Amino acid sequence: MTESNRSGQFRGAREFLKGDLFKGRGDTLLRLSGLGVVAGLLSAALVLPWAGSIGLVARDTAAGFMAMPSDLEVPPLSSRILLTTDGGEPFAEVAEREREVVGLDEISPWMTGALMAIEDDRFYEHSGLDLRGVLRAATRTAQGDTQGGSTLTQQYVKNLLIENAESEDEIESASAQTLNRKLVELRYAIEIEERHTKDEILEGYLNLSYFGAGAHGIEVAAKRYFSVSAAELDPGQSALLAGLVRGPSFYDPLSNPEAALERRNLVLDRMVATEVLGAEEGAGYKESDLGLDPTPRAGSCSESDYPFFCDYTMRWLKESDLLGESAAEREQLISRGGFTVRTTLDAAAQDAAQAAIDKRVPHEDSTKFAAQAFVEPGSGRVRGLAQNLRHGFDDERVGTTSINLAVDQAEGGSTGYQAGSTFKPFTLAAALDEGLGYGTSFSAPKNMSISGMTNCEGGRMSSWSVRNAGESDGGSHNMISGTKGSVNTYFAQLQKRVGLCDTAEMAKKLGVHRADGGELGVWSSFTLGDQEVSPLTMAAAYATFAARGQYCEPRPVRSVTDDETGEETKAGSECEQVIKKRTADGVNHLLQQTFDGGTANGLDLGRPVAGKTGTTDSAAYAWFAGYTPNLASTVAVGDVRGGEKHPLQGVSIGGRYYGIVYGGTLPGPIWQESMRGATASLPAESFAGSPGAFGDPKAKPPKEKEDDSDT
Template sequence: MTESNRGGAFLDPFLEAFRGFLKHDQPQDRREALLRLSGLGVVAGLLSAALVMPWVGGVGLVARDAAAGFMSLPGDLDVPSLSSRVLLTADDGTPFAEVSERERRVVGLDDISPWVGTALMAIEDDRFYEHKGLDLRGVIRAAARTAQGDTQGGSTITQQYVKNLLIETADTEEDVEGASAQNLGRKLTELRYAIDVEERLTKDEILEGYLNLSYFGGGAHGVEIAAQRYFSIPAADLDPGQAAMLAGLVRAPSFYDPLNNPEGALERRNVVLDRMVATDVLDAKEAEAHKERGLGIDSTPRGGSCAESDYPFFCDYTMRWLRNSDLIGGTAEEREQRIVQGGLTVRTTLDAAAQDAAEKAIEKRVPHKDSTKFAAQAMIEPGSGRVRALAQNLKYGFDDEAVGTTSLNLAVDQADGGSSGYQAGSTFKTYTLAAALEKGLGYGTSFSSPKSMSVSGMSGCDGTRMSAWNVRNAGESDDGSHNMISATKGSVNTYFAQLQKRVGLCETSEMAEKAGVHRADGGDLGVWSSFTLGDQEVSPLNVAASYATFAARGEYCEPRPVRSVTEEGTGEQLKTTSECERTVKQDAADGVNHLLQQTFDGGTAKGLDIGRPAAGKTGTTDGAAYAWFAGYTPNLASAVVVGDVRGGEQNPLQSVTIGGRYYGIVYGGTLPGPIWQESMRGATDHLPSDSFAGSPGSFGDPKTEPAEQRGDDSDDDGDDGDEEA
């Protein structure tokens, strides 16, 4: 037999199938036959035959004309880096979260068991290393078996790789459908791209790309995640049986899912093992041994989200920040696409020691099993805005029925995944102090501060005159004459009401804004008489950031949870910069630091010192709806809030048992204070014990006391007052 005749005989089954297509006279019959054949790759086989065997009579002429049009199709398929995880690390480089739209970890072929490629080729394309993108013999075999009623595909690994790439890079659902449609146009495009890919990549590169790209079911994209999902081992350690199961999944991962259809997965695995024996890559006895062992599933739950993170709320806050930062893209669409693509390592500002200390202190005093009571804390670095910790007692979860869980990050603003905020109580008195000092008033500024009084004559920023405001102190023994020092130590409401009037209501609210205060719900601060008593809803992170302004001697820095973003493929690193601005005069900030240090010396923060220079202020809202403690060292600021998730106004912190302890009323110094103290001790243990700048001489004697004062320095700093518009 001549070489030409051998080629013709080899093509007989293929040509018979194709002539069957040509013999149909009716368009509908021809379309049905074409769709049936194109789904097998037979049409692609025809084009290949036309390219390599143009002598096959009239059929060759028809095919040659088709091939000319085929070769004019675009073939320069872009092979992008595969979508992968976004890896979040703490400031010291320790990973704590992996986030991915498609859970995948790209690995090299050297990190994949050779049994995986062997099993895959046995079941999908046993001539992979011999053909150039199209296996004519495989196509003909598939056509012949299909004609006998045994439907088979004829796509090579390269063609499947191209199809998966087109799906991976699709921008719309329409593009996804087009990349997987069973029609002639898609098969022609796929084949043309496959030929191009074979020219540009080595076989090993194609196989590596295929194994990293393929979907193996169970949310596992790529063989590395698949190995961990089903066997809890790296892909490098897969044995022949395990590799055979994974290779069997690529054709229909949902149907053969071993977690939901173990019988189907087992049957498919055994088919692959048989093919490995038939192609002489596995000994028959070894194949039988693997069959007898069953699937051996040891699954690892799906990862790839903040829910699986060691610090889920910090992870969630960071991902939201990235989606709104121009660091990784100029538009929201660009940033989202960059995150979906992945391949990023994000070095966050998280200090694991601070985070762990905060979580431990909170859980100790407000356990998450006390499901309606919450505690939340934020820590931030003065002078840089680096967010060091975000902690809360309620665990991360989306089930409203699950006790002690929430998807809300209680330490941050609503726009950052938090709540609409909580009234901050007497922590707002700090802004009144700053406004007074910046206006030139000194520590000796004194007022007779009775138990209760009416304050009138204040005006809002628009000139609206406020009606008389009735204000009273929380305790019975803190009335009398007070100056800034004694009133701050005792958190005297009637003193601060008068100091706010002296400074100006508008000037006080503007000082809060200069320090960085804004409402957690994104609305404007309400400017009314009781502003100094903290009737604005804010978040712990916002209060901590504003107190950090004073710690940084008047420099406000926008909070940020990211230091840098590194592209894993190229090593390109994008660094964030501190967005800081001096908003408060330095001497006024130094004066505030001096005054708030006094609260630890016989004031409302008595007994809450942390063994190094610190400044702080308690806060309890009207009716004990919420209790706060905000304080700082020169290198770390923090704010803690305690309340009830059902709403503090309807469920105040009165006559409550929290963490096994009964409280008649929860003040800022009785529960938030100890949380702050313990967490700050742990968080600052590895930081320098820096001191604050000295008290400015322009404000007078830093130890001045009023001529007459009565009081017992109790923790009762609760605030009362009617909000006035």
């Protein structure tokens, strides 16, 4: 196209714009047609070389323009997800885009005035297309000098397209600096003006816009930079925020204050020029500094009262069909936000656990950890997740971690810790399930060798040397005394009697699995708990005993409520009777004995309680797992650097020296104190009686018995 031809087309467009087509609102159809003609003429006159790429030709540009898609959806703006405790107390706000939607009457008039002054001072006069601005910008763009000319409505459309985008390609397309995109944007803008009032558009724009520093929407921006609400913004503050929408990163006052100051003053000049602000007042604000009073970014679990429970909940929601059947649907809903999650968190249990853990295993300057999980029997509701290490992402800072130490790796946790003798009840359950009684006895010396066991594939296991720990006594034992004393050599023989595979299968029935997602290893020492599991997994397994054989999948959510409609969706329990009631009742009876002169002696709660200590080989980790009929909890203690290399021997923790940490010496007292607080408001329920089929519940081991094991 020659320069003279282009100039002639520009003159024709200018002549057309001198008409009276838009002096009045007029008939909607006529006005839309007129806008289409104008847009068509502009595209024909200014962008003819590109017309073919968008399916338009010069002779019917107006018709082609009006036929372009115009039904742009204005969805509810993405906002925060509110998490509350089971009692309804908020403890976290999570948002991929931190935003608080407010009405136009909740936004300072100085803010709307500043925005229009710098971006679109004829906002209330045009119908989505500012002909003067478009002609000026299009002329310069066609000459190779890209210029902006978008109205606030067009900018609003662009932001909506980005908000609605479901892929990086769609975001890039919505932001592309092309005339094609501008025409699409313009067509949507005309339709938006038809369906919404100016005030609605302005309100939507201010709530949708990004102001940098993680602040989406004017309310969060006002708080982020000035620690005030949008309604409280003064002219200077409004000018700074209005200047950010053009380039939030470049004009960021927190990282680039000089550019922000220059931009703010430019906006103040425009406010004076458009008579939003008096000249003297504008000069006064230009002489002042930026006046920043920033508020740290919120909208993430790290800022919540219970960050690890928050993280666990959000991960669970992404995998649960509560928010949708597909992963994409769930991701989109979480990204959009706008709902409240009532979690299963019991603040009393959580706070009691935190206090007990912090008291005995302080996080400051320590590599030792303590982690605890609570599960409600019969429902699977996770009532608390606590640990001593604080939430943080600096690997070099001792006493902090981003890892949720109480849950599986796939849930944001670790690869787990060997659970020690807390695995022994699975052998008890397998034995009782197969009809063995409390009186099943073995001579259980300090050391012995076990051979003849086979795995689940029928493979014969090699001979296994096993010895009792320092907390165990040798001699003749039955189920009751062997459990009270946690006698390794007794349980090794009981496992052989029951069958190694049957013991492992019982554990699996109770929901036991490795924290790293791998298969449970079925080998000779299974009963001694050399598998890496999480405290939550063990709490859920012990809750199965408390629920008389009913296993419930752990879950942290009671319900999700849509903030706009108030519609509540409840999360149901996924429970299954996995073992016989009498088997669970028998285990419950045996585990109650540990508090009566056993390894859990002195750790009772003043109500019916059952439990088991656990200490791994060489004290790499120490555990306590226990429960009442209405709450189960487990505590694990170790070293975050790895218990195998840094065992709990000859260590000082919380100002106390331990020659060796057993399950009853540190995890046990943590469990006792936290459970007292957690069960304070719960009824003191009793366990079902001991099943008569298993024999005398007070049976004592024989004084002498022939050793029927391989030694």
